[in-house]
Amino acid sequence: MNIAGSKVLVLGGKGFLGRHLSELLLAEGASVRIFDRARSHPADQESACKHLEVIQGDFVEGHGLSQALDGVDLVYHLVSSTVPSGSNANPIEDVSSNLIGTLRLLDMMRYSGVKRIVYASSGGTVYGNPRSLPVPEAHPLQPISSYGVVKVAVENYLHLQSELNGLTANILRISNPYGMHQNRIGAQGVIATFVRKLMNNEPIEIWGDGSVVRDYVYATDVARALVLAGQRSQSGVFNIGSGMGHSINEVLRLIREQTGLDGEVRYLPHRRFDVQRTYLDIERARVELGWQPRYSLEEGCARYWHLLLNSARAPALS
Template sequence: MKVLVLGGNGFIGSHVVDHLLAAGHKVRVFDRAPERYREPLKRVEYRLGGFDDTFQVAEALQGMDAVCHLISTTVPGTSNLDPVADVQSNLVNTLLLLEQMRKKGMKRILYLSSGGTVYGNPESSPIREDHPLNPISSYGVVKVAIEKYLNMYHQLYGLEPVILRPSNPYGSRQGHSGVQGLTGTLLARTLAGEALEIWGDGSVVRDYMHVSDLARLCVMALESDSCGVFNAGSGEGHSINEIIILIRDAIDQELQVNYREGRAFDVKEVVLDISHAKAAFGWQPEISLADGIRDQLQWLKTL
């Protein structure tokens, strides 16, 4: 299969590319910049451009069988600062992509939504896919809107979308500047001998998923005949304080932790029910959080 990976030079995208190549697919990457942490791969065709450039996107789609849409220009922590820009850069540009696919007769698309934001503060745990969608960030609202448009194109035009709602991915090649990615940021600060800055009291619980497990699921879902929405996570919840303990154990030293006032948009607990994805694709997560943190630590030491 010839697959266009939108955002294929990013953290998650680069791992999806690896797994697509390992599965024997031909890969074209469309992204705004080259990979940050490694040289271009010889077996990959790279196209650099902006997601808002419809001509460049149309050219990138030419000759492809399927699309992996992994682009997001915002993160939950900053999306509320400019919701209009969030809608324009993510929702509108995705609609333009869907129109291009419809005109070209392309059917298969995998979209990476967000299991951490679309549900809002959950009414039950673990969260199933049929849980009410009540996002409390513009990032989550836009993800839900894109999901709805994908379903509309499925109903009206025969698009074949498979949507994954990942929890909190982490692992090698993840940025660690503090904008997004808790484990990478905490590990980088630890290696630099800096204090760890935590929003709130450290009790916020998340479902942390190793990026390799997510990338493998992306490929299995894309290769399947399934359409619809699937949670993607570890199925287990861990608090920030538990993460700090795992980092302390991995690095074998005491850590200085500064707790700051909590943020209103931070959902208190997100643990996903992943039984739907397990049943549909024969997939299950393989990398424990403790092993994944040690793996990410070793990668950071190589930089």
């Protein structure tokens, strides 16, 4: 499917990845409708979204979804009401909001005749503690957080609908994205959290000794992968990451070097649900999507820091 000229629905379009994706879809010539809950945003975000059609609703309850699905060719599902660090505290809420909400979406898509979806899954949680590195898509799915368990369940239901009802479902197992618009500071997003806390002269808290290894991918690279997946005519599952691992301590050292900022670091007890070491095999995305990341961790962090400084210097809009 050619994205240009298509009617595309982005669920969670005012969120972190949703904003990057919506801007790229618009640049590619798509007609973009975003669905999100009512919330306030800085003026720069409103100006970025002023040419988009916006529908406010409630994904968990399904309010507004029928209207949002009317006439669309493709759905991007980027909604999640939980984060890995908090999901185990209330798995019932995780299931009732994210899993049941997605099942309701799939029912509404079938009723509306919408046959294409791209789902943002989690390359950092669905595999659990991997048996081999880098982790390929064929690795067993053994998550150790409710967040990952629900992501796997959604993947399985998408496969079910693909097999039984002809849904074209592409699943992107995204590692740890970072970049502009990442606002859940402290809850999710190590790089954004570290940078913001250094800027605010607040102590940085690291769970464990900082040796855990993660795969980090720049948000605009993720947006390109999402667009490419939306153009596919068949279903698939793809890891989206850098293909390289970096420890938390390495990331902190890099950010300190690039920003010139130094601050207090507090090491807290290790959390049992934290995967110790993981990074993704992205060869399938290279071959079948024609995608690979354009930004290394160093380049991505440098660009993120540059954009943050420019946004801080920009005059306020009246």
